[in-house]
Amino acid sequence: MKKKTPDVFQDIQQIQPVYTIHELKEAILKGDLTKMEGIPPLLSARIEAIPQFAVGTFTWYIANKLSIGTMGGMSEHFTGHPAGYWLNKNPEEYLQLLHPDDAPYVMSYVKLIYEFLVALPHEKKNYIRPHMYFRMRNPYLPQVYRWVMFQYIEWEYAHDGMIACILHLVTDITHLKQDNTVRMTILDSSEANNQLFFSNVPQSEVQALDTITVCRLSGRELDVLRLMAQGLSSKQIAAQLDIAKNTVDNHRQNLLKKTATTSSAEAVAYALKNGLF
Template sequence: MSKKNYRGGQFEQTYEGHLQSICRENEKINEQQVRAAVSGFDSLGAGILHTQPLFYAIDYTQASYRLMTSATRELVGEPSEAFLEGGIPKLLDIYHPEDFKVYNEHVFSTNMAFLRSQPVEDHHRFVFSYNFRVRHRSGRYIPIYQRGSYLTSPDTGLPLYSIGMVMNITPFKKDFLMHHTIEKTSTAGCDLLEAHTYYPREEDRLLSVREQQILQYMADGWCSKQIADRLNIAENTIANHRKNMLKKTSTKNVAELVAFACKRGLI
């Protein structure tokens, strides 16, 4: 049975649930469609000098890779054949457990809810991006960034294939937050439609002692300069703390941030 969570008045499908249900479908995407979709991602890799992008095509109906380029060796220290033979189970084996939980329960279900709100004939125009960690053959986890699109069933709108690219973002990623975006492609480029931030580690969501201290001063009506002078730190540091607190709490301004903190007893 497909695994779904009931949230916000509707069922949200997990990634694992989709794999279990779609594998019984007889629908197929034309091979030419797959190759055309993959070639469309070539331009996304242009100008990336620090790493070689990896291109892939996943067949959900078979839980397998139809395409995996040789950059897997540079990315995780294993040949592409390991994934072509091992399929999605091979990917799940190296996926960081904390990050997969977020992808399975939140990222994928958000993507599916979005696709359900759009005409099936437009599905190929949307690009879904997010970052996560995978285990290198050496045992260490490395952060990667994935951009891809779905080829969906014309009848159900459910993904039959996932096509896209992956790259190593170690030089740019120093935290554990997962960022997830949905864009729509056009002749002018990509338009951002949705952006989400997730915290695989619950402790990363909580405010630090310093952040709570600064937030208490904010709640008391102190300005950034006054707080900086009191704590003997730079005013820019206060601004950075404020920005991080807004991101952690998914609030839009200081008023919402203070309300959030008061409601949860943080200050």
């Protein structure tokens, strides 16, 4: 029988905030602590594709457990420091970049997602897309916070089944995010219908975990949608993807129909809200 989504996620009735880094470390610093040397080929391929599909300014990094092994992209834009500054830094330092109201929930989400990925059948990993949405400090305007989308792009398992490393992408979505909700989503596209697990944090309360069914988009439709989010025209998208403009227009119409929206902006907002990218 096909194994369903791990019980570690299904059985959660309410996500509780994590207030100490010690609790987070207890969950993640288990098993093999050997750091991965170099960047695995699959992660390199994912990194090369990031600039083509990012929906805003971005930075990426590879996490070895709770330390940063490699960072790239626009790191100074997000952190005020060059990428090399963060190599092997303690998590306490980079957690200071989070909005203080969001940090406990972000830590609880990181803990839950890590436990979820460890319990996941390894063959399902290509169908799982975890995301978080929260606020990060603007290092150049200390009282200003940006909304960011924090994605789990790819991860590698260690020989003991724990997580060896994870490629994260952090994207500035202040120009897209309209509400004031800290959110976690996990999209599972392994079944006949995409299933989205999500949790919102309205004000100071955490709602119960819930699920909804999300429309299924093809890989090409997602490519077009990401480029739509960048504000590209059909002609520009066609050139970027090396396809005909009419084909792009057809994808746009299919996207509006599948997402039950009436404009590109609404389709992008739907994708953002439902963790499609």
